[in-house]
Amino acid sequence: MPHLHIEEFKEIEFPHAEDGVTFDFIAKNANHSDEKLIGVKVDEDEFFLLVKEEENKNLLKSDKLTRPASIFNVHKALMCYAKVAGLKILSSNVPTNAKNMHLEEVDFLKSIEFFASNFPQDREVRIEVGFGSGRHILHQAAQNPDILFIGIEIHRPSIEQVLKQVNIQKLDNLLVLDYDARLFMELVPSNIVGKIYVHFPVPWDKKPHRRVISTSFIEEARRVLKVGGTLELRTDSENYYAYSYETFIAFHKTVLHINKNRDIAISSKYEDRWKKMEKNIYDVTMINEEESAPLIVEGSFDFAPATLPHAKILELHGVTKRFDAGFLHFERVYTTQNGVMARISMGSYDRPEHLYVVIDKNKVSYYPYLPLKSRANLESHKILDGVLHG
Numbered sequence: 001m002p003h004l005h006i007e008e009f010k011e012i013e014f015p016h017a018e019d020g021v022t023f024d025f026i027a028k029n030a031n032h033s034d035e036k037l038i039g040v041k042v043d044e045d046e047f048f049l050l051v052k053e054e055e056n057k058n059l060l061k062s063d064k065l066t067r068p069a070s071i072f073n074v075h076k077a078l079m080c081y082a083k084v085a086g087l088k089i090l091s092s093n094v095p096t097n098a099k100n101m102h103l104e105e106v107d108f109l110k111s112i113e114f115f116a117s118n119f120p121q122d123r124e125v126r127i128e129v130g131f132g133s134g135r136h137i138l139h140q141a142a143q144n145p146d147i148l149f150i151g152i153e154i155h156r157p158s159i160e161q162v163l164k165q166v167n168i169q170k171l172d173n174l175l176v177l178d179y180d181a182r183l184f185m186e187l188v189p190s191n192i193v194g195k196i197y198v199h200f201p202v203p204w205d206k207k208p209h210r211r212v213i214s215t216s217f218i219e220e221a222r223r224v225l226k227v228g229g230t231l232e233l234r235t236d237s238e239n240y241y242a243y244s245y246e247t248f249i250a251f252h253k254t255v256l257h258i259n260k261n262r263d264i265a266i267s268s269k270y271e272d273r274w275k276k277m278e279k280n281i282y283d284v285t286m287i288n289e290e291e292s293a294p295l296i297v298e299g300s301f302d303f304a305p306a307t308l309p310h311a312k313i314l315e316l317h318g319v320t321k322r323f324d325a326g327f328l329h330f331e332r333v334y335t336t337q338n339g340v341m342a343r344i345s346m347g348s349y350d351r352p353e354h355l356y357v358v359i360d361k362n363k364v365s366y367y368p369y370l371p372l373k374s375r376a377n378l379e380s381h382k383i384l385d386g387v388l389h390g
């Protein structure tokens with residue numbers, strides 16, 4: 001994560017625009033005075049810079065929740081803020097040779113909004129969840145030029161590595177998304193996907209709710225897969241295999257192929273490591289046999305003006321509201337110049353979304369983007385709108 005280690009944090013007048021960067025506002029954690037967020041705009045990207053003031057160590061860095069499409073924009077915003085506020089930089093991992101070419105100029109790194117508003121539907125799509133080193137998806141994309149591959153990963157260094165390779169190999173049929181694949185699935189139109197690969201997912205033995213494979217993930221997979229399309233799980237964890245098998249077989253009607261120690265065309269870094277250790281590798285392939293109804297999600301993320309006093313909103317810190325298919329939780333609360341802000345998690349339990357909601361006087365908006373239009377998110381939104389009305 002790009003960051004500046006600074007001597008002392010200094011606030012500027014907000015809003016302020018300079019060198020193509022706009023600093024819109026500052027939000028201060030109401031319960032932890034050492035945390036502040038600065039709302040930034042660079043080109044199309046809107047995100048937060050995070051100020052963390054600790055004893056002997058003050059940091060200015062990018063906020064994990066609002067990651068912009070281009071890391072170059074974070075570099076630009078960090079250096080620009082330091083200049084405008086006259087911060088003394090003690091150390092930094094921001095490259096000084098300005099441009100990070102392959103990230104700034106690639107257009108195959110897509111934002112979630114791209115898929116939400118404009119999902120490519122002109123050809124068969126194949127999705128790889130958690131591509132890691134990218135060996136498998138790069139190989140598949142090179143072998144199948146007529147198919148559109150979408151690689152989803154949350155680990156930035158892996159993403160950068162794959163983007164470099166897409167550039168070098170001049171692949172024009174591979175799009176990359178830095179996002180939680182479990183949420184992404186809800187945006188995919190029905191019946192357009194040929195294959196979904198989930199190779200060596202993190203088993204999360206101690207935190208099963210973080211697993212990629214779940215009943216709702218399989219439901220979404222069945223909806224988006226064409227007839228004859230497959231979801232391919234490959235794992236070295238016997239425990240994860242057993243859990244997944246149970247989850248797949250719990251469906252009333254399903255077709256599964258199980259393999260042990262099957263070789264596939266390209267073996268990933270993980271796979272090589274497990275093979276050297278003589279570990280078993282389990283494959284569960286689910287074949288979809290049914291055409292699904294089109295994806296229609298009704299509802300909006302509009303807010304009525306907030307009537308709950310700002311002081312009462314700050315008291316929501318730590319509050320959780322639950323409903324059948326999901327929840328709304330107030331993780332953190334902040335004060336801003338004209339109001340308050342909350343960091344919330346919302347939606348379904350196994351695919352929660354984390355984001356911010358800004359209350360400026362009585363005008364309420366999500367920041368920087370709307371939640372994904374899923375049924376559970378829309379339900380959480382209704383609760384949030386209600387709560388902000390006292």
Ligand SMILES: C[S@@+](CC[C@H](N)C(=O)[O-])C[C@H]1O[C@@H](n2cnc3c(N)ncnc32)[C@H](O)[C@@H]1O
Nearest residue numbers: 130131132152153154155180181199200268270
């Ligand atoms: C153990 S690695 C396997 C990587 C690769 N598939 C392979 O076989 O080498 C699992 C990868 O999944 C990614 N990952 C975990 N949860 C994810 C999620 N919800 N959405 C997207 N990627 C995820 C992790 O960042 C990690 O790179």
